[in-house]
Amino acid sequence: MNRVYNFSAGPSTLPEEVLKQAADEMLDYKGCGMSVMEMSHRSKVYEEIIHNAEASLRKLMGIPENYKVLFLQGGASLQFAMVPLNLMRKSKRADYVNTGEWAKKAIKEAKRYGEVRVVGSSEEETYNHIPSLNPADFDKEADYFHITSNNTIFGTKFKNLPDTGDVPLVADMSSDILSCPVDVTKYGLIYAGAQKNMGPAGLTVVIVREDLVGHAPDTTPTMLNYKTHADAGSMFNTPPTFAVYIAGMVFDWVLAKGGLVEMEKINVRKANLLYDYLDQSKLFKGTVVKEDRSIMNIPFVTPSAELDAKFIKEAEAQGFVNLKGHRIVGGMRASIYNAMPVEGVEKLVALMKDFEARNA
Numbered sequence: 001m002n003r004v005y006n007f008s009a010g011p012s013t014l015p016e017e018v019l020k021q022a023a024d025e026m027l028d029y030k031g032c033g034m035s036v037m038e039m040s041h042r043s044k045v046y047e048e049i050i051h052n053a054e055a056s057l058r059k060l061m062g063i064p065e066n067y068k069v070l071f072l073q074g075g076a077s078l079q080f081a082m083v084p085l086n087l088m089r090k091s092k093r094a095d096y097v098n099t100g101e102w103a104k105k106a107i108k109e110a111k112r113y114g115e116v117r118v119v120g121s122s123e124e125e126t127y128n129h130i131p132s133l134n135p136a137d138f139d140k141e142a143d144y145f146h147i148t149s150n151n152t153i154f155g156t157k158f159k160n161l162p163d164t165g166d167v168p169l170v171a172d173m174s175s176d177i178l179s180c181p182v183d184v185t186k187y188g189l190i191y192a193g194a195q196k197n198m199g200p201a202g203l204t205v206v207i208v209r210e211d212l213v214g215h216a217p218d219t220t221p222t223m224l225n226y227k228t229h230a231d232a233g234s235m236f237n238t239p240p241t242f243a244v245y246i247a248g249m250v251f252d253w254v255l256a257k258g259g260l261v262e263m264e265k266i267n268v269r270k271a272n273l274l275y276d277y278l279d280q281s282k283l284f285k286g287t288v289v290k291e292d293r294s295i296m297n298i299p300f301v302t303p304s305a306e307l308d309a310k311f312i313k314e315a316e317a318q319g320f321v322n323l324k325g326h327r328i329v330g331g332m333r334a335s336i337y338n339a340m341p342v343e344g345v346e347k348l349v350a351l352m353k354d355f356e357a358r359n360a
């Protein structure tokens with residue numbers, strides 16, 4: 001077996017321990033004589049799997065009882081629509097911060113349902129920072145205020161949450177959920193695709209305050225109504241059974257590592273290994289302002305597209321894959337989610353140093 005260091009932005013590397021356990025249990029899950037993939041979602045065994053997954057996530061994130069945890073499908077992209085459809089109910093207005101391509105897509109979708117105001121944007125500077133926000137500009141009557149907590153493509157992260165007062169804060173946490181502790185009570189709703197820090201694609205996690213559920217218009221398709229899934233414990237229809245099973249094991253893996261406080265320490269250590277090198281390199285440069293740097297997605301460039309391509313090719317030949325930046329920004333991007341070992345980043349930096357010595 002020859003596993004590579006996989007720096008993909010998502011789907012991305014998963015903890016090896018989890019993959020091994022899944023492999024062990026693939027043909028016969030705990031004496032059931034079948035794989036989790038093959039079992040009824042209504043079986044006792046599966047009920048326990050989904051119940052335990054939710055319990056582990058609640059423990060990890062300290063999710064209070066007045067929040068529902070929903071295991072859905074459709075990706076974070078479906079949440080771009082489900083959030084306004086379910087939440088834009090009183091003033092039919094919402095504030096959004098435009099911090100990148102995903103935020104832009106969320107904005108575009110929300111505009112179908114009501115009035116969207118963009119209260120901050122870093123688009124003019126190719127999203128290399130988080131725009132400063134003035135609470136005086138916020139709509140006090142907005143139904144919610146939306147941020148993308150970590151911008152996967154551009155590598156920025158909100159380090160300070162906007163103070164939205166009584167207006168529920170909604171966050172797309174697709175690329176930084178479980179990377180550090182969060183105070184769930186500061187949010188009305190959190191959503192994230194699983195395929196970065198939680199498990200395989202096909203599962204979307206929504207954490208929503210109870211009072212925000214149940215206000216969707218009657219014309220809302222049943223499957224797009226949070227209430228449908230909240231009332232049915234994410235079992236209204238067949239949930240993404242295998243993805244939930246793997247995510248549950250990933251939650252337990254993070255708990256065993258010491259939870260989100262410890263996870264953040266490791267993540268900061270990994271990110272700093274790369275940032276410290278980038279800050280003094282004569283060849284590679286980070287593309288984001290220091291204060292707003294993500295600890296999950298780290299974009300960087302050399303002075304030319306040719307050198308970028310050469311580096312990516314050499315890295316790949318040595319087992320460091322998926323370092324190509326998103327097509328919109330070019331250059332390189334190292335996504336170093338929870339499951340990327342420290343050693344992977346150490347070796348990447350060593351590779352970059354060697355490349356610099358030969359090409360600077």
Ligand code: PMP
Binds near residue numbers: 148
């Ligand atoms: N939001 C963010 C921040 C993302 O990184 C992504 C995917 N990379 C999405 C939304 C879209 O997610 P999905 O593919 O699950 O719809």
